[in-house]
Amino acid sequence: xxxxxxxxAELSPQQLIEIDACTQCGECxxxxxxxxxxxxxxxxxxxxxxxxxxxLRTTDGLKARLLGPTTxxxxxxxxxxKAVYECTTCGACGQNCxxxxxxxxxxxxxxxxLVARGIGPLGIQSGMPGAIARSGNPYDKxxxxxxxxxxxxxxxxxxxxxxxxxxxxxxxxxxxxMVRGDxxxxxxxxxxxxxxxxxxxxCCGFPLFITGQHEKLAGLVKRLVDGYAARGVKTLVCxxxxxxxxxxxxxxxxxxxxxxxxxxxxxxxxxxxFNQGKLRITQELRESVIYHDPCYLSRGxxxxxxPRAVLRSIPGLTLLEFERHGLDSRCCGSGGAARKVxxxxxxxxxxxxxxEAVAKKADRLVLSCPACYxxxxxxxxxxxxxxxxxxxxxxLASLL
Amino acid sequence: MSPPxxxxxxxxxxxxxxxxxxxxxxxxxxxEAVRRSPPALPRGIGAFSRALAGAALDxxxxxxxxxxxxxLWLGEWVFHVSLFVVLLRHLRYVLDPIPAxxxxxxxxxxxxxxxxxxxxxxxxxxxxxxRLEKFSARANLxxxxxxxxxxxxxxxxxxxxxxxxxxVKLFAxxxxxxxxxxxxxxxxxxLHLGLALALLLYVPSHVFTAPLVMLDARGRELALRRVIHxx
Numbered sequence: 261x262x263x264x265x266x267x268x269a270e271l272s273p274q275q276l277i278e279i280d281a282c283t284q285c286g287e288c289x290x291x292x293x294x295x296x297x298x299x300x301x302x303x304x305x306x307x308x309x310x311x312x313x314x315x316l317r318t319t320d321g322l323k324a325r326l327l328g329p330t331t332x333x334x335x336x337x338x339x340x341x342k343a344v345y346e347c348t349t350c351g352a353c354g355q356n357c358x359x360x361x362x363x364x365x366x367x368x369x370x371x372x373x374l375v376a377r378g379i380g381p382l383g384i385q386s387g388m389p390g391a392i393a394r395s396g397n398p399y400d401k402x403x404x405x406x407x408x409x410x411x412x413x414x415x416x417x418x419x420x421x422x423x424x425x426x427x428x429x430x431x432x433x434x435x436x437x438m439v440r441g442d443x444x445x446x447x448x449x450x451x452x453x454x455x456x457x458x459x460x461x462x463c464c465g466f467p468l469f470i471t472g473q474h475e476k477l478a479g480l481v482k483r484l485v486d487g488y489a490a491r492g493v494k495t496l497v498c499x500x501x502x503x504x505x506x507x508x509x510x511x512x513x514x515x516x517x518x519x520x521x522x523x524x525x526x527x528x529x530x531x532x533x534f535n536q537g538k539l540r541i542t543q544e545l546r547e548s549v550i551y552h553d554p555c556y557l558s559r560g561x562x563x564x565x566x567p568r569a570v571l572r573s574i575p576g577l578t579l580l581e582f583e584r585h586g587l588d589s590r591c592c593g594s595g596g597a598a599r600k601v602x603x604x605x606x607x608x609x610x611x612x613x614x615x616e617a618v619a620k621k622a623d624r625l626v627l628s629c630p631a632c633y634x635x636x637x638x639x640x641x642x643x644x645x646x647x648x649x650x651x652x653x654x655x656l657a658s659l660l
Numbered sequence: 661m662s663p664p665x666x667x668x669x670x671x672x673x674x675x676x677x678x679x680x681x682x683x684x685x686x687x688x689x690x691x692e693a694v695r696r697s698p699p700a701l702p703r704g705i706g707a708f709s710r711a712l713a714g715a716a717l718d719x720x721x722x723x724x725x726x727x728x729x730x731x732l733w734l735g736e737w738v739f740h741v742s743l744f745v746v747l748l749r750h751l752r753y754v755l756d757p758i759p760a761x762x763x764x765x766x767x768x769x770x771x772x773x774x775x776x777x778x779x780x781x782x783x784x785x786x787x788x789x790x791r792l793e794k795f796s797a798r799a800n801l802x803x804x805x806x807x808x809x810x811x812x813x814x815x816x817x818x819x820x821x822x823x824x825x826x827x828v829k830l831f832a833x834x835x836x837x838x839x840x841x842x843x844x845x846x847x848x849x850x851l852h853l854g855l856a857l858a859l860l861l862y863v864p865s866h867v868f869t870a871p872l873v874m875l876d877a878r879g880r881e882l883a884l885r886r887v888i889h890x891x
Contacts, residue, residue: 266692273693274876280686281869284800287728320689322681358725359870360718360877508888523888562884 264329267315270373270472271366278361279316282309288353288363291584293591294346297608303343305353305363311340312370341374345382346605349470349596350555355587364560367596371472381471383601388467389476396462397429406458410436415447423453423529424493424521426484426507428500428630429463435630441653442499442526448660449529449538454491456484464503469510471597481514489520499526499653501557501629502595508561525557526653527566527628534573543659544576550622551652552582552613552636553589554629567628567652574659580620582613592627594635610639618645628652665842668853672835675857686865711879718874732786739779742772743807746814749773753832773818777811780804803862810855813848823849 268276288305289295295304315337317323318330344367351364374380381388391400407427417425425446431439446453455461462484465477488496498504508523533539551571557563564586571579584590593599593609613636617625625647627633637649661669718724722740726733749769751762784804817823827844834841843853 266689268689268693269696271693272697273690274873276690276693277869278873280865281873283864283866283870285725285732287725287732290728316689320685322685325685356728357877358722358728359866359873360724360880361873362877362880504888525888528888561887562889 264319265377266319267312267373268320270376271369274362275366275369278359278366279309279312281359282306282357282361283359284310285358287358288356291352291356291588291590293348293350293352293593293609293612294605296590296612297593297605298346302339303346305347308340308343308347308367308370311336311343315340337377337379341379341382344370344374345380345385345471345596346598346602347596348555348591348593348598348606348609350589350591351559352555352588352591355559364556368470368472371470372474373472375472375474381473381597385467385471385473385597385601388471388597389473392463392468392476392480396459397433398463398467399429399433401433403459406432406461407455408458410440412440412444412447415443418452418454420492421452421454422492422494423451424488424491424496425453425455426461426464426488426496426498426500426503427455428498428503429467430502430630430634431500435633435651437654438499438627438630438633438651441651441655441657444657445526445530445539445653445660446497448657449533451533451538453497454488454493456487456491460487464500464506465510465514466502466506467597469506470502477514481511485511485515485519493521495522495524495529497524497526497529499628499630499651501525501554501560501563502631504563505556505560525561525563525566527563527570530653530656531566531569534569539660541574541656541659545574545655545659546576547623548578548580548621549624549626549655550580550582550617550620551585551626551628552592552617552632553585554627554632555589555591555595557628558585558589559587567626570652570656571626574656580622582616582620592629592632592636593639594629594631599631599635606635607639610636611643611645614640614643614645614647617647622647624648624650624655626650626652626655661840661842666840668843668850669835669840672853672857675860676835679860679863682865683868686868707879707882711875711882714878714882715871715875718878719871724874724877732783735779735783735786738775739783742775742779745769745772746776746811753829754836756829756833770818773811773815777808777815780808780811784808799862800864803859803864806855806859806862810852810859813852813855817848817852821846821848 284306286306289301292304301307315332318332324330347367349364349367354361354363357363371380388398391398395401396403425442427439427442462480464484465480468474468477496507498507504523504525512518530539549571551567553564568579571577582590591609592613593606599606614625627636627649628651633649633651640646640649722733722737725736745765745768748762748765752758755762823846824844830841831843843849
């Protein structure tokens with residue numbers, strides 16, 4: 261009797277144990293942003309886990325082992341795939357899980373299994389590997405336009421330096437004020453920094469990782485790591501939370517060795533620059549601003565205090581907080597590569613962020629993620645509530 | 661032994677065997693995953709010890725649930741602790757001689773016998789009647805109802821409709837020592853035993869795996885400050 265491919269083939273032992281350990285209590289639903297805008301328990305974390313247990317039984321259960329695997333209803337599998345890909349992978353469910361399931365990595369693992377079975381990814385996501393192979397970015401934009409439209413002419417990039425800067429695809433193509441702000445701030449510190457040429461600064465792999473399409477990941481990571489190492493980089497600075505997340509958490513295992521440099525989020529670098537007297541704010545800002553924690557920055561890598569330290573150092577600024585902030589931050593809707601497929605959900609979630617910022621009477625909504633920046637701006641188009649949206653480095657660069 | 665009594669003994673062994681088979685099957689799936697991708701070793705003895713100590717507290721006090729739902733935590737904690745103490749009390753039926761710590765657990769176990777159904781009713785009210793919770797898996801509710809009736813029948817057996825304890829001991833000890841004896845007579849005991857066997861069949865697997873996940877979650881929490889920070 262030949263054994264069918266196990267549904268657990270792409271899951272680590274820990275993740276298989278997590279699938280078993282879910283108590284189905286439903287506490288996570290209160291924190292799920294997709295639940296908040298759809299109200300559909302069928303796409304909830306416990307329901308996904310319950311269904312996946314059923315699928316596991318068909319290949320690994322007692323009956324399957326004794327009598328051979330059974331077939332899963334293809335429509336059920338399709339519904340499951342939709343539920344898994346509709347998730348923004350923000351990880352709020354895991355953060356609030358009474359057991360502590362690490363959902364920010366479990367959902368991508370389930371997606372990897374669906375990709376291996378030819379059921380995932382969904383819609384436009386399936387074109388990403390091809391786009392990255394062609395143009396180096398998931399948006400399939402020309403490499404020649406990666407830096408030129410926004411890069412400030414007055415800032416010099418060194419050929420070799422201990423500090424490297426990675427702009428990232430979403431920033432470079434979809435949130436240009438953000439990466440322009442990054443480079444202006446880096447330039448203002450006077451610390452030499454290097455960058456890869458536009459055709460060499462390829463995708464960090466996050467969109468492929470998060471949609472379960474791992475085939476080309478290792479090549480991308482090796483190309484980037486070797487590229488920065490060749491330029492003498494000891495610290496790689498980046499502002500995109502998703503890039504920072506995969507670089508720090510997954511690059512070492514994908515690369516197969518410890519990275520030859522440290523990964524730092526740009527707000528960490530700026531706080532250090534403030535402390536060392538390399539950066540000074542010359543203007544004040546008499547505004548109440550509210551800061552939104554990106555999921556992959558706060559829950560993902562624990563960068564919570566540094567963005568607030570940057571904002572508090574601006575004279576005259578009053579910092580407001582969302583009800584859910586820090587580790588419990590609510591997703592703005594743009595995570596998990598779901599925003600391009602489940603557009604309406606993402607817009608509804610983005611508007612919840614806008615609603616709360618307006619209700620708190622903030623003058624400005626400060627973001628620090630290119631995906632959040634692009635989607636929340638999009639959510640505000642044609643919406644009755646309006647607020648100024650600014651990236652944290654864009655704001656800082658305007659006050660130096 | 662009469663044929664109905666023999667049937668009860670056989671059913672009891674079958675359920676116990678099914679329980680171990682289920683556990684073994686889960687272990688087999690995990691083992692296959694371990695062979696496929698060996699887990700990384702814990703980061704240093706110190707970090708692992710801290711995670712272990714923290715996870716032990718998480719398991720004993722259900723800290724993570726307390727943080728997200730204090731009202732539910734109260735019921736769940738009383739339920740889990742009283743169930744544990746009641747199970748300790750039941751060890752007198754399967755151990756011979758009875759250790760001192762099992763003897764000590766008899767009075768707390770008797771008190772826990774009252775707290776157990778009260779906690780379960782509280783959880784049921786919170787989960788179902790008040791509709792405070794958006795999601796309650798049907799399987800969870802069935803297990804909850806099973807334990808509730810099990811607890812009430814156990815309470816009645818120890819207070820109102822006392823059963824023959826010698827017969828209970830002979831039956832239970834007979835099962836674990838493979839020297840079967842007939843089960844005690846009485847419908848209430850039959851119900852109690854039936855529900856206990858049903859629970860053993862459908863006991864949620866999180867009972868075994870949640871502590872491991874809590875350990876990993878504690879380690880991850882402690883390590884979060886080290887992902888891209890110096891300390």
